[in-house]
Amino acid sequence: MSAIVLTRRDALLGSAATALLLAQGKPGWTATSVVRPDIATPAGQTMVDLYALAIKAMQDPAINYPPQPQSWTFQAYMHAVPLNPFDPANSGGLAGAALKKRIDQIYGSPAAGTPQAAWKAAAQECWATCQHSSPYFTTWHRWYLHYFERICRKMSGHPEFALPYWNYASDNGPSLQLPAKFTAVSDDPNNPNVLFFDDRGLGFANGQADGDQNVAMNNGGFMPFSQSQYLPALNTKVIFPSDDSTNAAFDVASPAYLALGMTGRLECVPHDMVHVNVGGWMQNVPSAAGDPMFYMHHCQIDRLFASWEAQPGASYNFGNSANQPSENSFKNLKTGFFVDEDGKLHKEKLGGAIDTSALDYSYDKLVPAAAPVVVAAAAAAAASPLVVAAAEAQKFSVQGGGSTVTLAPAAAPAAAPAAAPAAAAAGSQTLVLRGIRLLRRPRAPLSVFVNLPKGTPPRLNDPYYVGTLNLFNFDSGTGGVMNHDDDPAHAGHDAAAVAQFDVSDVLRRQRAKGLWDGGAVTVTVSTIGADSSATPVTYVTIETISLVP
Numbered sequence: 001m002s003a004i005v006l007t008r009r010d011a012l013l014g015s016a017a018t019a020l021l022l023a024q025g026k027p028g029w030t031a032t033s034v035v036r037p038d039i040a041t042p043a044g045q046t047m048v049d050l051y052a053l054a055i056k057a058m059q060d061p062a063i064n065y066p067p068q069p070q071s072w073t074f075q076a077y078m079h080a081v082p083l084n085p086f087d088p089a090n091s092g093g094l095a096g097a098a099l100k101k102r103i104d105q106i107y108g109s110p111a112a113g114t115p116q117a118a119w120k121a122a123a124q125e126c127w128a129t130c131q132h133s134s135p136y137f138t139t140w141h142r143w144y145l146h147y148f149e150r151i152c153r154k155m156s157g158h159p160e161f162a163l164p165y166w167n168y169a170s171d172n173g174p175s176l177q178l179p180a181k182f183t184a185v186s187d188d189p190n191n192p193n194v195l196f197f198d199d200r201g202l203g204f205a206n207g208q209a210d211g212d213q214n215v216a217m218n219n220g221g222f223m224p225f226s227q228s229q230y231l232p233a234l235n236t237k238v239i240f241p242s243d244d245s246t247n248a249a250f251d252v253a254s255p256a257y258l259a260l261g262m263t264g265r266l267e268c269v270p271h272d273m274v275h276v277n278v279g280g281w282m283q284n285v286p287s288a289a290g291d292p293m294f295y296m297h298h299c300q301i302d303r304l305f306a307s308w309e310a311q312p313g314a315s316y317n318f319g320n321s322a323n324q325p326s327e328n329s330f331k332n333l334k335t336g337f338f339v340d341e342d343g344k345l346h347k348e349k350l351g352g353a354i355d356t357s358a359l360d361y362s363y364d365k366l367v368p369a370a371a372p373v374v375v376a377a378a379a380a381a382a383a384s385p386l387v388v389a390a391a392e393a394q395k396f397s398v399q400g401g402g403s404t405v406t407l408a409p410a411a412a413p414a415a416a417p418a419a420a421p422a423a424a425a426a427g428s429q430t431l432v433l434r435g436i437r438l439l440r441r442p443r444a445p446l447s448v449f450v451n452l453p454k455g456t457p458p459r460l461n462d463p464y465y466v467g468t469l470n471l472f473n474f475d476s477g478t479g480g481v482m483n484h485d486d487d488p489a490h491a492g493h494d495a496a497a498v499a500q501f502d503v504s505d506v507l508r509r510q511r512a513k514g515l516w517d518g519g520a521v522t523v524t525v526s527t528i529g530a531d532s533s534a535t536p537v538t539y540v541t542i543e544t545i546s547l548v549p
């Protein structure tokens with residue numbers, strides 16, 4: 001198998017590279033200690049060029065059907081396998097018997113001992129095994145990148161290759177745009193830019209995220225800084241708390257993530273929100289790893305995890321539950337399957353990836369520890385209590401162009417938020433959206449507003465904005481939250497169909513400025529200008545929206 005691949009790659013690289021490889025004997029694909037660079041540096045740009053060489057070789061049709069372990073398709077399917085390959089961005093993911101059936105269709109029944117039998121066996125172990133909304137999110141993805149990087153080294157023919165990271169949110173400007181080499185369109189149809197991916201979403205015209213979110217990410221669109229920033233996650237000193245008070249003012253409050261402490265926060269913002277703001281295939285778990293940008297994004301997430309690990313006082317706070325695993329579970333018991341550059345299958349303890357030096361790599365620069373954020377919200381809420389009656393709406397559906405509902409007084413006492421933000425105090429108000437179902441992905445994220453006046457275009461920075469929905473983990477096939485984790489001990493997925501936002505400050509400010517009379521509250525869910533006119537499409541349905549005093 002590898003002999004065939006080597007021949008094809010050599011043909012792509014030309015004879016000079018072949019001669020070099022032969023002269024080196026067995027190249028040190030794994031022994032090289034590498035430094036992963038910032039994509040914006042000259043070293044990073046060099047690595048992007050090598051990455052393109054690797055992708056070209058990995059996308060060679062000869063190794064993609066049926067997919068050999070070092071092929072682009074195999075690597076993307078390790079993350080997740082789309083149910084509908086013709087509309088992956090809106091497809092659910094395969095699991096269980098359906099996944100097994102798809103693998104049978106792809107590989108057939110190869111004779112034992114053949115290369116194809118080995119590829120099939122590797123697919124059965126590795127495909128659709130990514131860990132999300134899970135305490136193993138960081139270590140699973142670290143192993144995944146490690147083997148992917150080794151495969152890129154061999155496929156590019158460059159043992160010095162190191163994955164570059166997309167250092168978004170390092171400033172409020174260009175770092176929020178896709179790097180230029182990933183958006184350039186080749187004029188030569190015979191030599192396409194393999195880094196370019198046409199199915200990406202919409203961004204803003206600037207890093208402050210003013211105006212509409214309607215500039216193509218492939219045409220210089222910016223992600224909003226507020227949904228890409230990493231400091232709130234890094235400021236969380238404890239990785240596995242069941243409650244955590246260091247970061248109460250958290251923007252996107254999914255109870256499933258809050259229960260996971262630092263790793264949940266990192267996974268939510270920036271990880272998930274960068275996925276949904278890049279859009280296209282990147283916004284959906286089953287298709288995300290098909291966009292070459294995926295691995296640059298995850299390299300940044302891995303670097304942020306390494307930065308957190310290096311901070312003084314960072315603590316694991318091991319426990320004995322699904323969200324707060326024991327030290328033995330985290331370090332030894334939980335395992336995953338990966339394939340190396342020779343197509344060989346490896347079973348790894350996920351905990352073996354806790355230390356980057358054990359995997360022979362480091363980063364050119366880590367994010368230094370930041371001063372802790374001082375939370376003043378609770379004190380402010382107590383100082384000027386706002387009295388609002390419980391109110392709710394049921395069976396809400398979000399259409400293209402956005403939808404609004406006026407909350408009615410709640411008939412029964414509203415259900416309490418599943419996990420109240422730590423700042424919750426007297427006078428705090430929480431908006432809880434329960435039973436969220438995704439029917440169709442919008443071209444840009446859906447945001448939530450309260451008391452937005454009719455005819456006023458929604459803005460990320462307006463006095464009506466309360467937060468943005470995180471739909472990354474939702475399955476538009478079933479509508480619910482994906483359950484691609486086969487671990488029966490991990491049952492946090494249903495909680496993720498809930499979103500909750502602390503609206504105390506927003507309501508208090510609206511009242512002070514005379515933007516709201518203190519009476520009935522309206523809730524609007526809309527993209528921010530991504531739909532120029534109301535189109536007949538339903539994006540999301542929500543069982544209940546409650547305002548909980």
Ligand SMILES: [Cu+2]
Binds near residue numbers: 271
């Ligand atoms: Cu991801």
